[in-house]
Amino acid sequence: MTTNTPQAPHMTDHLDLLESHAIFILREVVAECERPVLLFSGGKDSAVLLHLAAKAFAPQQLPFPVMHIDTGQNFPEVLEFRDRAAERINARLIVAKVQDTIDQNKVADPGPMGSRNRLQTITLLDAITDNSFDAAFGGARRDEDKARAKERILSFRDHFGQWDPRKQRPELWQLYQGKVNPGEHLRAFPLSDWTELDIWQYIEREEMDLPSIYFAHERDVVLRDNMWLAVGPFVEPRKTETVERLTVRFRTVGDANCTGAVISVAVTLSEIIDEVSVANVSERGATRADDRFSETAMEDRKREGYF
Amino acid sequence: MKTAHKDLLRLATVGSVDDGKSTLIGRLLVDTRQLFDDQLDAVAAASEKRGVGDLDLSFVTDGLRAEREQGITIDVAYRYATTPSRKFIIADCPGHEQYTRNMATGASTADLALVVLDVAHGLKEQSRRHLCIAALLGVRTIVVAVNKMDEVDWSESAYLGVVNEIEILAKELGFESVTSIPVSALLGDNVVEHSENTPWYTGPTVLHALETSEAGSWTTTHEGARLPIQWVLRQPGGGRTYAGMLNGSSLHVGDRIRLLPANIETTITAINSGSGPTDTATAGLSIDIALKADTDAGRGDMLATLPLPTITKDFEATICWFGDAPLHVGQRLRLKHTTKVTPVRVNAIGGVVDIATLSVNETAFLSTNEIGIATLHTADSLVVDDYRDNRVTGSFVLIDEVTNATVAAGMVGRAAFL
Numbered sequence: 001m002t003t004n005t006p007q008a009p010h011m012t013d014h015l016d017l018l019e020s021h022a023i024f025i026l027r028e029v030v031a032e033c034e035r036p037v038l039l040f041s042g043g044k045d046s047a048v049l050l051h052l053a054a055k056a057f058a059p060q061q062l063p064f065p066v067m068h069i070d071t072g073q074n075f076p077e078v079l080e081f082r083d084r085a086a087e088r089i090n091a092r093l094i095v096a097k098v099q100d101t102i103d104q105n106k107v108a109d110p111g112p113m114g115s116r117n118r119l120q121t122i123t124l125l126d127a128i129t130d131n132s133f134d135a136a137f138g139g140a141r142r143d144e145d146k147a148r149a150k151e152r153i154l155s156f157r158d159h160f161g162q163w164d165p166r167k168q169r170p171e172l173w174q175l176y177q178g179k180v181n182p183g184e185h186l187r188a189f190p191l192s193d194w195t196e197l198d199i200w201q202y203i204e205r206e207e208m209d210l211p212s213i214y215f216a217h218e219r220d221v222v223l224r225d226n227m228w229l230a231v232g233p234f235v236e237p238r239k240t241e242t243v244e245r246l247t248v249r250f251r252t253v254g255d256a257n258c259t260g261a262v263i264s265v266a267v268t269l270s271e272i273i274d275e276v277s278v279a280n281v282s283e284r285g286a287t288r289a290d291d292r293f294s295e296t297a298m299e300d301r302k303r304e305g306y307f
Numbered sequence: 308m309k310t311a312h313k314d315l316l317r318l319a320t321v322g323s324v325d326d327g328k329s330t331l332i333g334r335l336l337v338d339t340r341q342l343f344d345d346q347l348d349a350v351a352a353a354s355e356k357r358g359v360g361d362l363d364l365s366f367v368t369d370g371l372r373a374e375r376e377q378g379i380t381i382d383v384a385y386r387y388a389t390t391p392s393r394k395f396i397i398a399d400c401p402g403h404e405q406y407t408r409n410m411a412t413g414a415s416t417a418d419l420a421l422v423v424l425d426v427a428h429g430l431k432e433q434s435r436r437h438l439c440i441a442a443l444l445g446v447r448t449i450v451v452a453v454n455k456m457d458e459v460d461w462s463e464s465a466y467l468g469v470v471n472e473i474e475i476l477a478k479e480l481g482f483e484s485v486t487s488i489p490v491s492a493l494l495g496d497n498v499v500e501h502s503e504n505t506p507w508y509t510g511p512t513v514l515h516a517l518e519t520s521e522a523g524s525w526t527t528t529h530e531g532a533r534l535p536i537q538w539v540l541r542q543p544g545g546g547r548t549y550a551g552m553l554n555g556s557s558l559h560v561g562d563r564i565r566l567l568p569a570n571i572e573t574t575i576t577a578i579n580s581g582s583g584p585t586d587t588a589t590a591g592l593s594i595d596i597a598l599k600a601d602t603d604a605g606r607g608d609m610l611a612t613l614p615l616p617t618i619t620k621d622f623e624a625t626i627c628w629f630g631d632a633p634l635h636v637g638q639r640l641r642l643k644h645t646t647k648v649t650p651v652r653v654n655a656i657g658g659v660v661d662i663a664t665l666s667v668n669e670t671a672f673l674s675t676n677e678i679g680i681a682t683l684h685t686a687d688s689l690v691v692d693d694y695r696d697n698r699v700t701g702s703f704v705l706i707d708e709v710t711n712a713t714v715a716a717g718m719v720g721r722a723a724f725l
Contacts, residue, residue, distance in 0.1 A: 012589055014315050014394055019581045020593035024552045027537045027593075031606055031646065055581055056550075056593075060540060142385045146370025149384045152412075165371050168382055170408040170629055172415040172716045174552070175704045177643050179711040193396055195387050282343040296372045 015202050019052065022190035025153060025176060026056040026137070029188045032178035033135040036064040036188075037094070037128075039307065042074075042082035043253040044210055045139030045191060048199055051208055052190065053137070054089045065092040067136075069124050071116040072099045073234045073255040081211040088209075096127035115258055121306045125161040128185055135178060135186040138307050143195045144284055147299035154178055155187040161305030163187075187307075196283055197276050204269040214272070216249045216264045227260030251276075251283045317396045318517065319383075319417035321410070321441050323433035324402035326425040327454040329380050331492035331513070332399045333364030338499040339514060341388045342367065364492070368399040381406060383413040392518050404433055407440070407676040408629035411716050414441050415702075419520055421513070422451040422473070426459050426489070429469045430476060436662045439678065442480035443625055443722050445698050449477065450486045450516045452498075457491040461504040479665060480724055486516045532556045532564070533692070533700050534610040535645035540595055548579065549604055550595035551646065554699045556612065557589045558596070566602055567609045567690045568618045573600035607647035609690040609700070616692045616700055620685050623657065625694070625721055626673065630707065630714035633672040634681070640714070642685060644703035649687040651705065656681050660725060667725055680721060694718035 029036055038053055040046045053062055066086050086093040098116050101123045102109045110116060128136060142149045152171045157163060169177075178186050191199070203210065220231040222241040228248060229235045234257040237243050248261035249272075266272045298306075320328040333350075336342055342350075346367075354363040357375060368384035369375055380401040388395040398413030414420065420441040424434060441449070451473050459465040466489045477485045488497050489505050490513060496502030499514045511519070537551040558564070562575045577597040578588050588594045596610070609616070628634045634653065642651040657680035658667035673679040694701030705715035 012591065016581065017315065017591050020552060020591060023581060023593040024537070027550060028646070031538055032648075057538075057540065059543060143387050146368075146384070149368070149370055149386060150382050166373070166381060168409070170412045170704075170713045170716065172412060172704055172713070173698065173702045174416070175643050175702065177648075177704060177706055177711075177713060179706070181711065193385070193387070197389075280344045282345055296370075299371060 015198065015205060018194055018198055019055075019202070021174075021193065022049075022052045023056040024174065025188060025190040026053055028176045029135050029137070029154070029178050029186070030057075030063055032176075033180075033186065035131070035133050036135040036137065037131065037133045038062070038064060038066045038137040039124075039139070040066045040068050040082065040086070040093075041139075041253065042068070042078040042085070042211060043139070044199055044203065044214060045141060047081075047085060047208060047210060048194075048202060049137060049139040049191060050085060050089070050091070051206060062089065062091050065094050067094040067096060067127060069120045069127070070095050070097045070099075071120050071255050072097065073116055073257055075211070075213055075230075075253065075256050077213045078211045078253055081209070085209065094127070094131070096123050098123045101126065115255065117255060117258055118301065118304075118306075121161075121301065121304050124307070125305050128161070133185060134180055135188055137188045137190065139191050140189050140307060141194050141196070141199070142192050145298040147296065147302055151189065151192075151302070153189050153192045155189065156180065157185050157187060157305065159183045161185070163302045163305070165299070165303075197273070200269065200273045200276055204273060211253065213250045213253065216247050216267045218245060219248055219261065220245055221248060221261055228263070229260060230256060232256055315394045315396065316419060316517065316520070317398070317417050318419045318421050319398040319410075319414040319441070319446075320400050320423060321414065321420040321437040321449075322402055322423040323425075323431040323437070324379060326402065326423045326428070326434070327492045328402060328423045329365035329368045329399055331421070331423055331452055331454065331490070331498065332386065332397060333367035334492045334495055334498050335514065336367055336386060336388060337364065338495055339388060339390060341386075379403060382409045390514070390518055395517065402433060402437075404436070404676055407436065407627075410437060411440055411444070411627055411629075414444050414446065415716065417441070417444070417446055419448045419450065419517070420446045421517070422449050423454050423492075424451065424469055424473065425455050426453050426465050426469055427455060430472045432662055435476065436676075438476060438480060439660065439662060439665070440627060442482065442724070443627070443678065443718060444716075445694065447482060448484040448520050449482050450488070450513065450520065452488055452490045452492070452513055454490055454492050456489045456496065456505065457494055461489070463505075463507045466508075481722070484521065486511065486520070488513055488516060530556050531614050531616070532558050532562075532610075532612040533616065533697065534558070534594075534596070535647070535700070536604055536606055536608045536610065537646050539605055542597075546597060548577070548595040548597045549610065550593070552591070552593050553588050554590045555697060557587055558594075558612070559587050562612060564598070564610050564612055565615060566598075566604050567611055567616065568688045569602070569604070569608065570618075571600060571602055573598045573602065575599075607687075609645065611690070616690050616697075618688050618690055620688055621654070621682065622689075622691065622719055623680060623682050623721060624703075625678065625718045625725065626681050626705075627678050627716040628673040628675065628714070629716070630712075631675060633674050634715070635672040639708065641706040641708055642683070642703050642717075643706060644689050644691065645700060647687065647689060649685045649689070651683050651685045654682045654684045665724055680725065683717075691719045693720040695720060695722070
C-alpha cells in the first residue's frame with residue numbers, strides 16, 4: 001500500500017478490503033482443492049458468501065455446487081429465497097435432508113417439534129463423504145461466537161469431520177494452503193473477519209436480495225425461554241403461553257423452532273443498520289436457542305463437525 | 308455510527324504467558340463497550356463457575372473449554388472493535404513457547420504489536436522470542452503495556468527499569484516506533500482512562516496509543532506492482548483475464564507490465580474489480596486484468612512492474628520452524644509462495660538464532676520453535692522480493708509432504724539484526 005497515490009478515483013474502504021479478501025480466499029480454495037462446495041442456508045451470511053462467489057468467478061459460472069442442509073423445519077420464506085438465489089446465478093443446488101438421515105435410521109427421530117439442530121451435523125458429514133467434497137465454504141464469522149473466534153480461515157477436519165482446536169494448522173500471512181488427504185476435508189470461512197454490521201452495510205451497498213423475514217412484519221409469536229418464537233408448524237403454543245401478534249423481524253435465520261424474532265419496526269436496510277449499530281445484545285444471544293445449551297455449546301458442536 | 312471510510316488497524320498481542328495479554332484485551336473491549344450485554348453476562352457466569360472472581364477478563368478471548376480450565380491461551384482469538392476513529396482487528400495470541408506457531412499466525416498479518424510485560428519480571432526469554440518473531444515478520448510499531456503496576460505499588464523506578472530493557476531490545480530489533488505505558492489490565496489503569504495512581508506518567512493510554520499509531524507496516528518499501536496470478540477467467544468471445552490480489556503500487560489501464568518468470572512485456576488493456584471495470588486499482592484489491600499480448604499465463608505466474616522482482620531457484624531465507632521433528636539439511640518439503648506450490652530441498656542451514664543474544668550460531672538442524680537461516684533449492688523458479696521490501700512476495704510457508712501440515716514460516720533474505 002504505497003502512500004503516493006493521491007489520484008486514486010475511488011477511496012478503498014473497509015468493505016472493499018473485506019470483499020477483496022473474501023474473493024481471494026474463494027479463488028485460493030477453488031485452485032487448491034479438487035471438489036469444493038458452498039454451504040448455503042438462505043441466511044444473510046451465506047447470501048453474502050454466494051454473492052461474493054459469483055463475483056470471484058464472473059463471468060464464468062460457479063465452479064462448484066451449492067448445498068443446503070435441510071432440517072425440514074425451515075421458514076418457507078427462506079426456502080423460496082434459497083431457490084431464487086441459486087437460480088439467479090444458475091448455480092447447481094444440492095439439498096441434503098435431515099429427514100433422509102432419520103429415515104435411514106442413522107439418528108433417532110426427535111419428533112415433529114423436537115430440535116434437529118445437532119442431527120444436521122450427521123447429514124452434513126454424510127453429504128460431504130457421499131459427494132467426495134474436500135472443501136466446504138461456510139458463512140461463519142469470528143464475531144459470532146467465542147469458539148468461532150478461535151478458528152482458522154481454512155479449518156482442517158479429520159476423517160470423522162472433527163475440529164481439533166489444539167491442532168490447528170498455522171495460517172501465516174495470506175498463504176492459505178488447502179491440501180488434505182483423501183477422507184479429510186477443509187471448512188473455508190471467507191467471511192471470518194466480517195462483523196454483523198459489515199454484513200448489513202455490504203448488503204445495502206450491493207443492493208442484495210434477502211429473505212423477507214429479515215425485515216419487520218406482523219406475526220403471531222409466543223414468548224418461550226425469553227425468545228419470541230414464531231407460531232407455526234414447528235412451534236405450537238403451550239398451555240401456559242399466550243399468542244401475541246407483534247411487529248418483528250429476524251436477526252439470524254436458523255430452524256423455525258430455535259430462532260427467535262426481535263421486536264422491530266425496521267423495514268429498510270438503512271433502518272436495520274441503525275438498529276444493529278446500537279444493539280445491546282449479540283445476534284446469537286438474542287435469537288438462538290441452540291447456543292444456550294452450555295458454556296461451550298458452539299465449541300462442542302464444532303468438534304463434532306457442525307458448520 | 309455508520310463506519311464506512313475508517314481506516315483499519317490489525318494488531319497482535321505479544322509477550323510471555325501469564326503477563327496478562329488476554330486480560331488486557333478483555334479490559335480494552337469491556338471499557339470501550341465493545342461487548343454485548345449477553346457476552347458480558349456469559350463471562351461473569353463462567354468466572355463464577357470456575358471460582359475466579361466476579362469477572363475474569365481473560366475469558367473474553369479465552370473461549371475454549373481447555374483454555375478456561377487451565378487459565379492459559381492456546382490459540383489466537385480474533386476480536387473486532389470500532390472506535391470513532393478506527394476499526395481494529397485484534398489477534399490475541401498465546402504466550403506459551405509450545406504455541407509459538409499460533410503466535411506467529413496472529414502476528415503475520417499485524418500492523419502493530421501490543422507487547423505486554425509483567426513489571427516484576429521484565430523481559431523473559433519468551434518475551435524476547437515473541438519480539439524477535441514480530442520484528443522478523445515485519446512489524447515496525449510496538450505499544451508496550453508494562454503490566455501489573457498495582458503489584459509493585461505503582462513504582463515509577465520499577466516501570467523505568469522495564470522500559471530501559473525494552474528500549475535496548477527494540478533498538479536492536481529495529482522497531483521504528485516504541486510507546487511504553489504503565490498499566491494495570493486487571494484494574495484498568497491507563498488502559499482507556501488515565502490513572503490517578505501514576506501521576507508521574509503523562510503519556511497516552513493504551514487506547515489512545517492504538518488509535519493514533521501509524522497503520523500499515525504492510526506498506527511495501529518497494530515501488531513495483533505485484534499481481535500473483537490466482538486464476539484465469541475466460542471471457543465471452545474467447546478472451547481471458549488474469550485474477551489475483553494486487554500488492555505494491557497501483558496499476559492503471561495502459562501500464563506496461565511484465566509476465567514472470569516467462570519475462571514477456573505487454574500492456575494492460577482492462578481492469579475489473581469487485582465493483583466492476585475501473586481505470587486504476589490499488590493494493591489490497593482483488594482484481595482481474597486483460598493483457599494485450601496473447602500469452603500463456605496461469606496460476607503461479609506473476610505480473611509485475613518496475614523495479615522487477617528476482618527470478619530464482621536458490622535463495623537464502625529466514626525460517627521459523629514449527630515441525631515436531633527437527634529441520635535438517637537435505638530434507639524435502641513442499642513450498643507455497645504467493646500462488647505457486649513447488650517441491651523444495653534444504654541445501655544448507657546457515658545458523659540458529661540465539662534469542663538471548665540475537666547472535667547466529669552454527670547448527671546442523673533447527674528444532675521446534677527455533678529461528679534460523681537456511682539456503683533452499685526449489686524445483687520450479689520462484690518470483691521473489693526480499694521480505695523487507697514486500698511482505699507478500701517475500702513470504703512463503705513450508706509444508707510436510709505426507710501430512711500436509713504447515714511446518715514453517717519463511718522469509719526471503721535476512722533481517723538486518725541477524
